[in-house]
Amino acid sequence: MARRKNDFREEDKIKVLLWCARHCCLCGKNAGVGIEVAHLERNRSDIENAIPLCFDCHGAIGHYNVQHPRGRKYSSCELRSRRDQVYEQHTRHLVSPTNYRVTQAAPDGTLLAWYLVLSGSARFLVEFVRINPVVVMGLTQAQLVSLVLAAIGGWTLLARRSWRPAAA
Numbered sequence: 657m658a659r660r661k662n663d664f665r666e667e668d669k670i671k672v673l674l675w676c677a678r679h680c681c682l683c684g685k686n687a688g689v690g691i692e693v694a695h696l697e698r699n700r701s702d703i704e705n706a707i708p709l710c711f712d713c714h715g716a717i718g719h720y721n722v723q724h725p726r727g728r729k730y731s732s733c734e735l736r737s738r739r740d741q742v743y744e745q746h747t748r749h750l751v752s753p754t755n756y757r758v759t760q761a762a763p764d765g766t767l768l769a770w771y772l773v774l775s776g777s778a779r780f781l782v783e784f785v786r787i788n789p790v791v792v793m794g795l796t797q798a799q800l801v802s803l804v805l806a807a808i809g810g811w812t813l814l815a816r817r818s819w820r821p822a823a824a
């Protein structure tokens with residue numbers, strides 16, 4: 657079936673459904689097959705404009721009479737923030753404590769560089785409370801290896817002068 661003009665790309669729909677694990681990005685319930693990828697704003701079909709919602713919430717965000725004296729309409733800013741909370745909730749276990757965009761974005765090497773710096777430093781420090789044999793300069797073999805890895809990561813970050821992965 658042909659894609660409608662403002663429809664999201666199929667791969668983007670799959671991504672956002674994975675990010676929220678099919679939980680509604682407004683009420684937070686596990687919607688299973690009862691989920692839809694809604695638009696935050698009309699006439700935009702980029703992934704940043706997508707928000708997975710259950711049927712009830714999809715109805716609620718579209719249907720609100722601003723003339724009505726009670727209640728408060730959802731703003732797109734509030735919806736986007738709420739959505740990002742739900743994405744974060746269902747992806748943070750993947751690489752803690754980085755944000756879902758980092759864990760889901762196609763890596764450009766920056767994330768790996770950070771991993772080398774942080775895990776290398778942690779491994780270097782943890783060796784001080786371990787009892788592995790000292791090889792040279794009061795350092796263990798694991799410390800020497802972790803120093804090299806951290807240095808590679810640090811050098812990569814410095815050479816690129818970029819501390820965040822490129823946007824997906």
Ligand SMILES: [Zn+2]
Nearest residue numbers: 680683710713
């Ligand atoms: Zn909902």
